[in-house]
Amino acid sequence: xxxxxxxxxxxxxxxxxxxxxxxxxxxxxxxxxxxxxxxxxxxxxxxxxxxxxxxxxxxxxxxxxxxxxxxxxxxxxxxxxxxxxxxxxxxxxxxxxxxxxxxxxxxxxxxxxxxxxxxxxxxxxxxxxxxxxxxxxxxxxxxxxxxxxxxxxxxxxxxxxxxxxxxxxxxxxxxxxxxxxxxxxxxxxxxxxxxxxxxxx
Amino acid sequence: xxxxxxxxxxxxxxxxxxxxxxxxxxxxxxxxxxxxxxxxxxxxxxxxxxxxxxxxxxxxxxxxxxxxxxxxxxxxxxxxxxxxxxxxxxxxxxxxxxxxxxxxxxxxxxxxxxxxxxxxxxxxxxxxxxxxxxxxxxxxxxxxxxxxxxxxxxxxxxxxxxxxxxxxxxxxxxxxxxxxxxxxxxxxxxxxxxxxxx
Numbered sequence: 001x002x003x004x005x006x007x008x009x010x011x012x013x014x015x016x017x018x019x020x021x022x023x024x025x026x027x028x029x030x031x032x033x034x035x036x037x038x039x040x041x042x043x044x045x046x047x048x049x050x051x052x053x054x055x056x057x058x059x060x061x062x063x064x065x066x067x068x069x070x071x072x073x074x075x076x077x078x079x080x081x082x083x084x085x086x087x088x089x090x091x092x093x094x095x096x097x098x099x100x101x102x103x104x105x106x107x108x109x110x111x112x113x114x115x116x117x118x119x120x121x122x123x124x125x126x127x128x129x130x131x132x133x134x135x136x137x138x139x140x141x142x143x144x145x146x147x148x149x150x151x152x153x154x155x156x157x158x159x160x161x162x163x164x165x166x167x168x169x170x171x172x173x174x175x176x177x178x179x180x181x182x183x184x185x186x187x188x189x190x191x192x193x194x195x196x197x198x199x200x201x
Numbered sequence: 202x203x204x205x206x207x208x209x210x211x212x213x214x215x216x217x218x219x220x221x222x223x224x225x226x227x228x229x230x231x232x233x234x235x236x237x238x239x240x241x242x243x244x245x246x247x248x249x250x251x252x253x254x255x256x257x258x259x260x261x262x263x264x265x266x267x268x269x270x271x272x273x274x275x276x277x278x279x280x281x282x283x284x285x286x287x288x289x290x291x292x293x294x295x296x297x298x299x300x301x302x303x304x305x306x307x308x309x310x311x312x313x314x315x316x317x318x319x320x321x322x323x324x325x326x327x328x329x330x331x332x333x334x335x336x337x338x339x340x341x342x343x344x345x346x347x348x349x350x351x352x353x354x355x356x357x358x359x360x361x362x363x364x365x366x367x368x369x370x371x372x373x374x375x376x377x378x379x380x381x382x383x384x385x386x387x388x389x390x391x392x393x394x395x396x397x398x399x
Contacts (some may be wrong), residue, residue, distance in 0.1 A: 013264040020259075020271060024278040031282055035289040042292050126299075129233050130353055130374030178372045 054109040054121040055082045086111045097188025100180045102126035120144040132181030211333035218341040219308040224310040229379040239348035240294050241338025244283045252276045253331030255318040259329045272315045280305045345382045349373045
């Protein structure tokens with residue numbers, strides 16, 4: 001009888017909740033500690049590979065990151081400098097902009113004279129899968145490779161043309177059905193790059 | 202009810218999605234690719250089975266007035282385990298599923314089974330009920346994503362089935378098609394039964 005009373009008291013509810021919370025939290029903490037290292041390494045490696053890709057450096061070995069790349073800080077933005085056998089390859093800047101559904105995070109690497117893009121990598125995006133999501137596809141990103149971005153001190157404004165047309169040096173094939181996402185990428189590059197140049201000056 | 206009846210009941214007869222119309226939010230969101238649906242389904246089966254089992258084990262001891270809090274805590278713990286597991290071992294899929302793994306916590310199916318079944322039945326029965334309900338949910342996801350991936354991308358589990366001659370249906374990869382597919386599925390399954398009831 002006494003025991004049943006205890007179960008019915010308010011104190012028992014609190015007691016029970018505290019015990020069960022502590023129990024489950026400790027299980028979760030243990031599981032978190034077990035996976036933490038693996039998750040972090042995976043995340044770091046993905047980031048390193050993307051940076052290597054943006055410099056067109058071999059990304060199959062993450063060790064290359066430490067070999068060629070240095071991280072620098074510029075105001076509130078980290079950026080990367082790549083050197084290969086004493087020769088400066090270029091700079092890589094993380095950039096972000098608004099997409100159709102959410103923000104797009106990307107990396108853009110440029111040559112040491114800031115004139116040409118080396119390569120573009122999309123880090124994060126929330127565009128429609130199969131439509132805007134195709135901005136992560138190689139054919140789309142590859143269009144930016146070696147494009148002249150800065151001409152006579154002015155940022156080149158790229159034009160969008162439809163997916164199957166031939167392009168000249170200032171044109172980009174857009175993704176059919178995802179004009180807004182394609183445009184967002186161009187806008188992001190333009191705005192962020194002019195921002196970066198301003199800060200560098 | 203025998204164990205087999207419990208299983209069949211929660212998987213088909215009382216299927217959470219097409220009979221009780223629960224958990225459709227995530228069913229709409231992750232069904233654009235079959236692999237996403239499969240992993241999501243497995244996550245839900247795991248969470249449902251173990252949370253039902255745990256809640257049933259503790260059912261005599263959980264004070265009535267805080268039972269919802271306790272259920273949510275237990276469910277959330279299993280979901281976080283699933284989330285961490287995916288992050289560590291299947292990072293690509295974890296990225297695709299985005300917030301929807303975390304949102305399994307609020308999936309009505311799990312709370313529904315906890316309230317309707319496992320808080321009143323013995324642990325093993327609850328475990329079977331949980332697995333059954335999870336399988337029922339996964340089944341719906343797989344059916345919808347099969348149609349959506351096939352017509353939207355021309356692939357099944359990433360393997361090309363329909364070649365270049367196939368014009369991909371953009372609508373199938375976007376959210377609206379999930380609404381159509383789910384509605385059609387519910388309609389097809391429920392229409393013959395309705396006549397029997399009359």
